Amino acid sequence: MRAPRVPPTAMVLGGVVSVQFGGALAAQLIEKLGAVGTVSLRLALAVPILLVIARPGLKQRTKRDFLAVVAFGIVLGLMNLSFYLSLERLPLGVAVTIEFIGPLGLAAAMSRKRRDLIAVAGAALGVVLVNGHELSAVNWLGVAFAGLAGVLWACYILLSAETGRRFAQLDGLALAIVVSALITTPFGFASAGSELLHWHSLVAGLAIAVLSSVLPYSLETLALRRMKPAVFGILMSLEPAVGATAGFLILSQRLAVIQLAGMACVVAASIAITRTPASEAPDI
Numbered sequence: 001m002r003a004p005r006v007p008p009t010a011m012v013l014g015g016v017v018s019v020q021f022g023g024a025l026a027a028q029l030i031e032k033l034g035a036v037g038t039v040s041l042r043l044a045l046a047v048p049i050l051l052v053i054a055r056p057g058l059k060q061r062t063k064r065d066f067l068a069v070v071a072f073g074i075v076l077g078l079m080n081l082s083f084y085l086s087l088e089r090l091p092l093g094v095a096v097t098i099e100f101i102g103p104l105g106l107a108a109a110m111s112r113k114r115r116d117l118i119a120v121a122g123a124a125l126g127v128v129l130v131n132g133h134e135l136s137a138v139n140w141l142g143v144a145f146a147g148l149a150g151v152l153w154a155c156y157i158l159l160s161a162e163t164g165r166r167f168a169q170l171d172g173l174a175l176a177i178v179v180s181a182l183i184t185t186p187f188g189f190a191s192a193g194s195e196l197l198h199w200h201s202l203v204a205g206l207a208i209a210v211l212s213s214v215l216p217y218s219l220e221t222l223a224l225r226r227m228k229p230a231v232f233g234i235l236m237s238l239e240p241a242v243g244a245t246a247g248f249l250i251l252s253q254r255l256a257v258i259q260l261a262g263m264a265c266v267v268a269a270s271i272a273i274t275r276t277p278a279s280e281a282p283d284i
Contacts, residue, residue: 008223012235015216015223020243022211024250026084027092029204033192035084040188041196041205043077043181046213051178053218056171065166072159072172073179076217079152081184082145089142092247096240098143100127102150103236106157110228115272123237123269129262157232160217161224173221177213237266 029038086095104127108120163172188196195201224232241263248254 008225008227009235011219011223012227012232013238015219016236016238016242018211018219019216020239021246021250022208022213022216023092023243024246025204026208026212027087027251029201029208030084030087033188033195033201035088036081036184036190037188037192037196038205038208039080039084040181040184040191041201042209042213043080043177044185044188045202045206045209046177047174047181049209049214050170050174050218053214054170054174056167056174068159068163068166069172069175070179072156072163073176074183075152075155075159076176077180077183079149079156080180081187082149082152086142086145086149089139090146092243095142095146095149096243097127098146099150099153100237100240101147102152102154103157103232105150106154107231107234119234119269119272122265122272123234126262126265126267126269127237127240129258129265157224160221164221164225170218170221173217177217234269237269241266 026038026042029041033041083095083099086099090098104120104124107123108117160173163176166172167175192201196205220232244259244263
């Protein structure tokens with residue numbers, strides 16, 4: 001008897017939980033290594049894990065296949081660098097809120113149904129309510145980095161789907177992570193130096209690599225083969241709520257009533273978009 005297939009929605013939600021709890025752990029490591037050092041260590045340690053799991057083959061690959069995976073890797077690396085740089089200058093909630101403009105914009109651009117647009121608007125309202133009270137204390141350079149991360153996040157969604165169509169299983173993701181690590185590692189050593197190789201940094205970095213890179217990116221890559229990017233974007237709107245929960249459990253960050261109201265808006269929008277019939281789902 002064949003094991004039941006895991007629904008793509010469950011994969012995305014699992015990735016959301018994993019990456020946000022990994023982010024909470026990363027917030028602690030950033031105090032020691034800085035943002036650039038932390039993200040470079042995370043990606044570098046994810047490389048051997050994914051290469052062992054995927055064992056990607058390079059034979060019979062076209063030039064377009066390699067261009068797709070290189071583009072995916074570049075976007076992946078720059079997205080993480082931009083977001084971690086924003087975290088050095090902005091509160092976590094503000095950075096996540098600004099970054100989320102990217103996937104929300106993608107979902108809105110791809111939607112052709114009024115109900116989908118209403119759901120996107122509801123998710124946007126929820127994101128603002130979750131962290132809107134912090135927007136008066138922003139650093140404009142941090143805003144720029146978070147906005148860039150949002151644009152790159154939208155590109156990541158599209159390139160992840162394209163790479164998933166061209167490469168079997170996790171082959172494309174493993175190769176893309178190699179590209180990302182090659183881009184970020186030099187910056188990491190320039191920023192954190194030998195601290196990257198301290199045993200405590202390596203242990204913490206390995207945990208963050210699994211939670212923030214290996215698990216979420218693997219689940220998202222597999223899910224995007226069976227899910228519309230616009231629907232994926234709305235499901236990712238749960239990240240602020242899950243991130244706030246992870247912050248409460250790991251970093252003792254308490255939630256205000258307005259934040260809970262925002263989370264309710266986001267969850268309602270996610271349910272609305274995922275209940276859209278397949279024949280009516282936003283197209284690519």
